[in-house]
Every structure is written in C-alpha cells, then in structure tokens.
Amino acid sequence: MNLKDFEYVKAIAHYKHFRKAADACFVSQPTLSGQVKKLENELGVTLFDRSTKQVTLTVKGARLLTQIEIILEQTQILKELAATSNEPLQGKLTIGIIPTIAPYLLPTLLTSMKAAFIDSQFSFIEMQTATILEALNSGQLDFAILADVPELKNYHTVNLYKEDFLVAVSHDNTLSKHKKVSLSDLQDCSLLMLSDGHCFKDQAQKFCFSAGVDVSNQYQGNSLETLLALVAMDDGITFVPKLACTERIGIDYLPIFPNQQRNVVFACRKHYPHLSGVEQLGEWLSAHPNLKAKLTKKIN
Numbered sequence: 335m336n337l338k339d340f341e342y343v344k345a346i347a348h349y350k351h352f353r354k355a356a357d358a359c360f361v362s363q364p365t366l367s368g369q370v371k372k373l374e375n376e377l378g379v380t381l382f383d384r385s386t387k388q389v390t391l392t393v394k395g396a397r398l399l400t401q402i403e404i405i406l407e408q409t410q411i412l413k414e415l416a417a418t419s420n421e422p423l424q425g426k427l428t429i430g431i432i433p434t435i436a437p438y439l440l441p442t443l444l445t446s447m448k449a450a451f452i453d454s455q456f457s458f459i460e461m462q463t464a465t466i467l468e469a470l471n472s473g474q475l476d477f478a479i480l481a482d483v484p485e486l487k488n489y490h491t492v493n494l495y496k497e498d499f500l501v502a503v504s505h506d507n508t509l510s511k512h513k514k515v516s517l518s519d520l521q522d523c524s525l526l527m528l529s530d531g532h533c534f535k536d537q538a539q540k541f542c543f544s545a546g547v548d549v550s551n552q553y554q555g556n557s558l559e560t561l562l563a564l565v566a567m568d569d570g571i572t573f574v575p576k577l578a579c580t581e582r583i584g585i586d587y588l589p590i591f592p593n594q595q596r597n598v599v600f601a602c603r604k605h606y607p608h609l610s611g612v613e614q615l616g617e618w619l620s621a622h623p624n625l626k627a628k629l630t631k632k633i634n
Contacts, residue, residue, distance in 0.1 A: 337409060339373045340402045342366050343381060347399050350388045410605075423611035424453045430466040430478035431458050434528070434558055435598060438577035439479070442624045450618060470603055477602035477612055481537065490609060492600040492616035495629055498576045499537075499594040500587040502561075504568035507586075514589040524570035526561045537596055579633055587633045 345355035346366075356366040374381050381395035391399060431440070440458065448456065461469065461478075467485060469475040482491065501520070503509045509519065561572040566584035575596065579587045600616045602609070619625065 335373060335376055337406065339369050340406055342370050343373070343395075343399065343402055344406065346370065346382060346389060347391055347395075350390065352389060423451060423608055423615060426455045426457060427476045428457045428459065428474065430461045430469055430475045430480070432463060432466070432480045433460050433556060434575060434578070435479055435481075436460050437559075438575070438580075439625075442577075442628060443619060443622055446622070446624075447619070451615065466601075470601065476608075477600050477606065479598065479600060482597040482599050483536075486599070486601050488604070489601045490604045490606060490612070492613055494598045494600060494616055494620045495625060496595050496597050497629060498589070499573045499596065500576060500579055500589055500633060501571055502565045502574045502579075503571045503586050503588060504565055505584050505586060506568045507571065509571070509588065510586045512588055514591050516591050520571065526564055526570040526572040528558065528561070529556060576633075577628055589633070 342355065342359055342361075345358050346352060349355045349358065352367055353363050356363040359366060370381065377398070379394045379398065380392050381398065383390045383392055436458065444456075448454075459469075459475070463480055463483060463485070466475065466478045466480055467489075470478060470489065479494070480486075482493075501509070501515055509515055509523070512519070558572075558574070558578060561570075562574070562578075562582060562585060564570055565572055566582060573594075574587060600612055602612055606612065
C-alpha cells in the first residue's frame with residue numbers, strides 16, 4: 335500500500351475509465367490496473383465495479399475514497415509545510431489574474447515589480463475566478479490577484495487595495511451633466527455587463543438588483559474595453575473599476591452614491607510554502623505610489 339496506489343484510485347474514480355486514469359497518471363494501463371488490484375487484495379475489498387463500460391465505485395469503495403482523498407490532501411499539506419521558508423519569493427512564479435484587473439494593474443506595476451523582486455520570474459495568466467480557484471488547488475498557479483469573493487474563505491488572502499466602481503456614460507448621455515449618480519438614476523438606462531463567470535459582473539449585478547436596475551442583454555462578452563466602446567457610441571452605460579477609468583474620447587466617468595467598491599486581494603492555498611513572500615509582495619504592491627495615485631485620482 336502506497337500513496338501512488340491512492341492516486342490511481344482517485345484518478346479512476348474521477349475519470350470512470352482505467353485507460354484515461356492511467357494517461358492522467360502517466361503510467362501504462364496494465365501498471366495502474368495491477369496496482370489497484372493489489373491494493374484491493376490487501377484491503378480485502380472491491381473498490382470498483384468493472385462489469386459495465388463505465389467504471390464505478392462500489393459502496394465500500396466510495397466510503398474508502400473519502401479517506402483516501404483526506405490522506406492525499408494531508409500528505410500535500412505536510413510537503414508544503416516542510417518546504418515553508420521565510421525567504422522571499424524566488425524562481426518562476428505563475429500568477430492568475432482576472433481580466434477586469436490585468437490590463438489596468440500590470441502596466442502600472444510590472445516593470446518596478448520585476449526590479450524590486452529580481453530573484454523572481456513572474457508569469458501572469460488571465461483567468462476568470464472559478465478557473466483561478468481550480469488552478470490554485472491543482473498547483474498550476476502559485477497565487478492570484480482577484481476581487482474578494484465568499485469562495486476565498488478557504489484560501490489565504492492578503493488585502494491589496496479597495497477600488498471604487500464608477501459609471502461610464504457617453505458625453506451625449508443626459509447623465510453626463512451630473513457630478514455623481516445614484517443607482518436609482520440608472521433605472522431607465524441600458525446597462526451593459528460582461529458575461530457570466532466574471533466576478534465583476536456578479537458584484538455589479540448584486541447592487542443593481544437591490545436598486546431595481548435592469549441589465550441589458552445587448553452585449554455579453556469578456557471585454558470591458560468593448561463595453562466602453564459601446565458606451566462611447568451612446569449605446570448604453572456600464573460600471574467601470576477605478577483603475578480602468580483612463581481618459582477616453584466621448585466618455586465621462588461618474589461617481590456612484592452611495593459609493594460601491596470591490597476589495598482586491600492576493601490569494602493562495604492556505605499551506606502555500608512561501609506565505610511570507612506573498613505577504614511581502616502584497617505589502618509592496620499596496621504601498622506602491624503609482625497605484626495609490628490612480629486609486630485616489632479625481633475623475634473628471
């Protein structure tokens with residue numbers, strides 16, 4: 335009985351197929367099948383029903399799988415704790431970042447970030463929040479930059495900054511004459527949003543629905559820039575995070591009353607080996623003068 339055998343069992347339960355499980359574990363199917371059979375003999379139970387095309391867990395197998403998953407998770411935690419170091423982040427680091435942050439944060443900070451952390455090689459991947467969480471769990475990402483959401487309660491987070499939401503309107507829109515708008519002012523407007531899966535949309539919709547503001551189905555995509563292009567044509571209005579409020583022809587940005595914000599954080603696994611390095615990077619980023627200037631800059 336060894337940890338590899340447990341990994342084989344977990345893979346078969348996931349793929350419900352011996353060959354697919356073997357491919358995922360980078361072993362031959364005979365090797366995987368033989369090891370699982372050996373484990374079954376050692377435990378004295380049949381873990382899988384092999385009588386159908388789709389391999390399924392037996393009742394006893396399902397019960398044991400729960401414990402197997404706990405053992406594998408605790409083993410990973412043990413490895414990560416053993417590797418924990420107070421040294422700064424070093425080597426190649428893969429960072430997930432959501433699309434409504436990446437184009438506006440990275441140009442502001444990336445050059446000075448590389449200069450400040452010369453022993454780190456940063457690689458960024460744009461992902462939606464759900465994909466980021468899966469990638470953190472699998473180890474594909476070291477950590478991520480995203481808006482704080484309830485799902486992050488199971489992760490270690492470092493607060494980076496709070497960011498206001500503003501309303502983007504065309505110069506030709508009657509709202510552009512306002513110094514600020516309340517949510518009730520938006521009730522008769524065509525409110526443009528990103529597609530499902532963007533936490534920015536979920537956050538914006540939450541306070542829109544509470545104010546009785548309807549969302550337009552005119553455009554559902556992944557680009558905030560496309561939304562702003564439509565706004566410039568006076569083909570609707572949209573919410574914009576403060577960092578994205580750069581000067582654009584034909585667009586005004588209006589503060590919202592009461593103020594609406596999102597909290598942007600670093601997130602990583604609770605037992606990530608270099609938590610102290612993540613904390614250090616978070617402190618550096620949140621104190622960066624370029625970021626502070628953009629977040630406090632007066633709009634219009």
